[in-house]
Amino acid sequence: MRTAFAVGGGYLAASGAFGSFCTLSVVAGMRRSEAVALGTMLVFVLYLILILWVFAVGALWRPCFVFMLMIAVGYITAFYSGSGS
Amino acid sequence: MEPDFRRSMGWLHTWAGLVLGGVLFAIFWMGTLSVFDKEIDLWMKPATRMVSSDHALSFDAFRSSLEEASRLKASFWAITLPNERDPVLHIRLRVGARFHNHDVNPSTGRDLPDPGTLGASGFIYPFHYSLRFRLGEWLVGLAGMAMLVLCVSGIVIHRKIFVDFFTFRPEKKPGRMLLDLHNVAGVLGLPFHIALTFSGLVIFGAVYFPSGTHAVCPHERACSDEDIKVSLPTPSEKLVVPFTSLDEIAVKARSVWGHDFPESIIVFNPGTSASRIRVLRSDRNQVVFLADKLVFDPTDGHLLSRQPPLRPIARTERFLTGLHLIRFQNWPLRWLYFASGLGSCVMIATGFFFWLNARRRKQGVAFGFRLVEGMAAGSVTGIVIATLAFFVANRLLPLGVNFAGYDRAALEVWAFYFVWLATFAHGWLRPRRVWIEQSLTVGGFALGAVLLNWLTTSDPLWRTFLLRYLWPVAGMDTLLLLGGGVAFWTGSSLARRARETAYD
Structure with missing residues (x-):
């Protein structure tokens, strides 16, 4: 249960954060290839931290809330950049 | 859940x-x-054991092959020159949906016979990153993340890292010794474990996390065209255009790059007006995986485009890629990678052994314990035996053999999987004894592989050691002998200990 949440939820959250990171960096003036390259290197570190956090924390509601927030932000930025371009 | 952080880790x-x-x-x-x-x-393709030619090779010597490709309306024709590690020249072309591969003897220009094997670059290397099944790279990715998790949690549960550098007590009880070995391999190799796992994940970053690319490039094609302005039109007109000299293009490429020589030349849509020539630079002189490309026009040979220099972040990513792929040429470093890789294997194996050893006395007959023991045997000694069986099958199967519709290359792979499955079954059927028997099997197979190489290729160790171009074969035979020796010693000392405890 906790493992599935760490692996699956952590993946979705990291993926969402990666998407919004790339969108925001490009909006901030970074080149697209550079934003994706930097994000690719950071996203694995983020995913690792999220997994460890789920296993280390006592109550699951906090990571659960943060993950949902990250996924939501990922969708929102994707929606806005998609309609903007 | 465990109460405190260290316990949960x-x-x-x-x-x-x-x-x-x-x-x-x-x-x-x-x-x-x-x-x-x-x-x-x-080692696996004896026909390719040849002295690499010293004189500079001419690309134009293979012009007839290129003209043949344009007659066949190939979509590309590629030539890769031999190098220090690979004495064979490779010509690859694609006609329709089919890929054709030719291994060519560079000094005679003739095709080598079909090797009848996938070899290490066709089986072992793809197995490493995809486990050779569909979506296997996702399991590899999951295991890679698990490796990072294991590294971090391993450090956390460990109080005294620096003491472990110097702690190895073989004379203590086996449980203590296994844990010492696990810690030494883990701590000494920690930079290697983390760097290689991380860079391996980053190489497949776009596969595991497509969200970043999707976020900024709605159409993937448009994204790659941002930095490299090469577009390859489809062959619409069948106009036959004359080829410029490939050697002249190689010289031009060299003058653009300074000293580096082209590694391969690819001609897209040969013989049509949409044809383009791409020249790839060799990555042997730097760690960064550049894969620098130049594009030339085949009619008059002028430079159409070159890859812009990498920006800092992309360069960092390519450095990680290069760090993992070891395309650079440096023998001491290559051996260091090999030794560190073996160190990682030792660490993973001793982790299993420690788990088993700590629980054997209490729950040695429990179903769960025996399940893990069989799994550990199959995945540690089992895969070693299966790999050796792959090598033995490679030397035993006659060329051109065909069995039940499978050709020789496929039969070798079947030998690998069949033996691998058998080692799992062996582990479940014969608990405890399995380690002794599989260690001895490793030794036997390793020795057998060396003997078979001698008998079937007339390249015994004392000959391969004397000839520089056969050193790779000599090296492999030596490692097989050394590994086989270690396996025999392990197997016999385990057997001795089993006898002693039985008499107690």
């Missing part, structure tokens, strides 16, 4: 290691062998 370390340790061992074992993939290829 300990729980995570045990279970993540237990569940994914087998996959991790397979990945690290195959990756370690892939460090010397070209050398293993030379």
